[in-house]
Amino acid sequence: MRIGIIGAGRVGSTLARRLAGIGHEVTIANSRGPETLKDLVSQINGPIRAVTAQEAARFGQLVVVAIPYGRINELPIAELRDKVVVDACNYFPERDGHDPDLDEDRTTSSEKLRALTGADLVKAFNAIHWQNLRDRGRPKGDPARLAIPLSGDDEEAKAVVAGLIRGLGFDPVDAGYLGRGGRRHQPDTTAFTAELSAAELDALVHAAV
Ligand SMILES: NC(=O)c1ccc[n+]([C@@H]2O[C@H](COP(=O)([O-])OP(=O)(O)OC[C@H]3O[C@@H](n4cnc5c(N)ncnc54)[C@H](OP(=O)(O)O)[C@@H]3O)[C@@H](O)[C@H]2O)c1
Numbered sequence: 001m002r003i004g005i006i007g008a009g010r011v012g013s014t015l016a017r018r019l020a021g022i023g024h025e026v027t028i029a030n031s032r033g034p035e036t037l038k039d040l041v042s043q044i045n046g047p048i049r050a051v052t053a054q055e056a057a058r059f060g061q062l063v064v065v066a067i068p069y070g071r072i073n074e075l076p077i078a079e080l081r082d083k084v085v086v087d088a089c090n091y092f093p094e095r096d097g098h099d100p101d102l103d104e105d106r107t108t109s110s111e112k113l114r115a116l117t118g119a120d121l122v123k124a125f126n127a128i129h130w131q132n133l134r135d136r137g138r139p140k141g142d143p144a145r146l147a148i149p150l151s152g153d154d155e156e157a158k159a160v161v162a163g164l165i166r167g168l169g170f171d172p173v174d175a176g177y178l179g180r181g182g183r184r185h186q187p188d189t190t191a192f193t194a195e196l197s198a199a200e201l202d203a204l205v206h207a208a209v
Contacts, residue, residue, distance in 0.1 A: 001164075004060025005029070006053045006075065008037055010130040011088050012066040018133065018168050020046030029056040031067075031074065054079055062160060064088060064125070069109050070096030077117055084157045085119035086164075088126045090187050110151075110182045121178060122152035122161045127185040127192045128170075136195075137169025147171040147201040149191055151181030171198035175205040 001024050005012045008030040020026045026048040030037060037050035057063050057079035065075065066088040091102050091109040101107050114121040125133065128148050138145040148170045152158045162172035175181035175191070184205040185191040191205050 001025070001160075002059055002061045003027075004051075004056030004058070004063040005066065006056050006063065007066035007088075008040060008050075009066065011125065011133070012064070013040055014130050014134045015064055015066065015088075015125065016040075016048060017044050018137070019164070020044050020048040022167055023047070027051040027056045027059045029053040031071070057083065062086065062164075063119075065113065066125070068092075068096055069113075072113055072116060075117065080117040080119045083117075083119050084154075084160060085113075085117060085121050086125060086161055087113050087121055087123045089113065090126050092187060105183075108179055108182045108186065110178050114178065120152075120154050120157045122150055122154070122157050123178060123182045123185070124148065124150035124161050124165065124172075127189075127194070129193050132195065133168070139169065140166070140171075143197075145169065145171055145197065147173045147196055147198040149173045149175045149185035149201060149205055151175040151178050151185065153178050173198055173201045173205060181205075 003024050003026050005016050005028045008028050016026050016028045029051050034050035041050045054076040057076045062084045064086040069089045069091045087110045110123040136146050148165050165172040175184040
């Protein structure tokens, strides 16, 4: 699959390395320009190119956004419209600045990103620590295989993202719709960065309010 990744830090670069490693065609972008990603790209085995954020959004059949939530207004909005976008971002007010809508739980960071972009949003990869994403993928059936929660309103888009999660060696756990489900695996929930099997995580997210 053609995957554009916006954000080339711990999460974005880890996903790029792992996804290109299993043969996906990947483009990756940061805020400073593709020339600053030469070293990263040269260290990755597989089909990957450094591009601008606009190009990553245009290129991807699926686009991953892995940037600090406080910078979402810098995203290439027009290019993301109607795309399947995976939101790996989290809202941390001390890093991102306070957003009263989020502080008062009137909405969620993912719903805000969807409203901003008009994308078909799936929240995923936000609740796994980047080092686990890098190191803890395991074959299906391995008792040590970890689960990754995802949420979204479009079942087809969620199925595509669930397939990616499986391909990386994790079990997807559907937490539900973007609003209610996303609230089950955002920061300050027990599911956030939990290291659990699919059965354990499924019980946890569906026990949560
Ligand atoms: N760290 C984790 O374990 C973890 C796990 C799950 C989810 N998350 C969430 O995922 C997001 C990224 O986390 P991270 O730890 O990977 O952060 P990070 O290491 O600080 O990297 C952030 C990346 O975002 C890029 N960026 C910022 N603004 C951008 C823009 N407007 N356009 C394109 N790229 C932009 C930065 O590029 P420049 O350097 O060029 O500015 C940098 O490559 C955050 O929302 C975080 O909360 C983190």
